[in-house]
Amino acid sequence: MSRPKTRIQQKNSQAILEAALDVFSAQGFRGATLDQIAEVAGLSKPNLLYYFPSKEAIHETLLKRLLDTWLDPLREMKADGDPIAEIMTYMRKKLELSQHYPRESRLFANEILQGAPRIRFAIEGELKDLVAEKSKILVAWMEAGRIARMDPVHLIFSIWALTQHYADFDMQVRAVLGEGHDPFAEAGGFLDMLYQKLLAP
């Protein structure tokens, strides 16, 4: 069922993944139940299992799709651009992911929190390699005196931490800010300012 052929397969697989994203991101893998997913998707439980062989398989499909989306912004950071603009753009794109795909962010957070049992391989491979590659670019920029010197990997961690916080801890952010705030707009301004200061050579 990995490559839906008919219109109806397309539609139902999609609905299941959409529903599963809702449920998994809110409850974690073990906390989510097939009954919940089925209900949200508007299908019967046996029907879910007609499209996916198991709960595991749904989760896995979701994580696989997620990872690419998640890494894309970092992939786009290019050595030949303006250093500060490139980093700023990366940070902004990550913040937009947090804003527009908070369920994906939480799904990912849940997975890492629990020791990444299902995507450890990707973290230790793809992600690690990508960070190593981009770190080289950052170091080159530092050595050329175009941004301030610092640990490049922790610089990347800081972007992840600061942007994902607004998706993963959304509930807390909104509760603490109270009414009449636009968390993501404010975060955008704050993080722009922060990285301007941090990166200035």
Added chain:
Amino acid sequence: MSRPKTRIQQKNSQAILEAALDVFSAQGFRGATLDQIAEVAGLSKPNLLYYFPSKEAIHETLLKRLLDTWLDPLREMKADGDPIAEIMTYMRKKLELSQHYPRESRLFANEILQGAPRIRFAIEGELKDLVAEKSKILVAWMEAGRIARMDPVHLIFSIWALTQHYADFDMQVRAVLGEGHDPFAEAGGFLDMLYQKLLAP
């Protein structure tokens, strides 16, 4: 059973909470089972329920204890200290909590991720009030020109995000850094530098 009297009650309640912290922080509330907790605690399941009336009750006890520890460092930020030193100390203490109490950090993260169903009241009350109070101090420091001007609440969010990241995403941090790194030592240096630059008037 909230106030253990005998030696044995003291010891077993403690063992249960310790085991529950292990399991809840790693699996989330729904993902954790009483059998797992009982096994880690070295007790039988019915014996667990002799000390605590329900799974809920164990979780609740854990969260209640956690909250105070968690807020203490912020409470200690005093208006009459040196602004930069006070904020730096707060950041350092939060980082130390991440380092020495990662399970507590993850327990908290799990709870917030899932919409804080069990501590919403504390987030909207105690925590919100404390942040409001400390924000006033930060703003006063900004107006006195002793630290740079910025949104004080997002400044606090940034400290939470950057320090908790090293506990909650520990697996990712270690995987990406690879062998031969001391994540928390490096984070300490990086965050010192970051906040020096950010706060300088």
Added chain:
DNA sequence: TGATGTTTTGACCAAGTGGTCAGATGTTGC
């Protein structure tokens, strides 16, 4: 020692879980 209270446990339960399956119902192309 025995009487009294505390702690522990095996056996049990009802509800919920992921998953199966035979067959019913739709859909499609001839």
Added chain:
DNA sequence: GCAACATCTGACCACTTGGTCAAAACATCA
């Protein structure tokens, strides 16, 4: 219209889950 296939479902299953309970084992102290 009908054969062939895709889709869907109710009934069911084995297992796990949180929780109960009566009785057993243990501790304490007169």
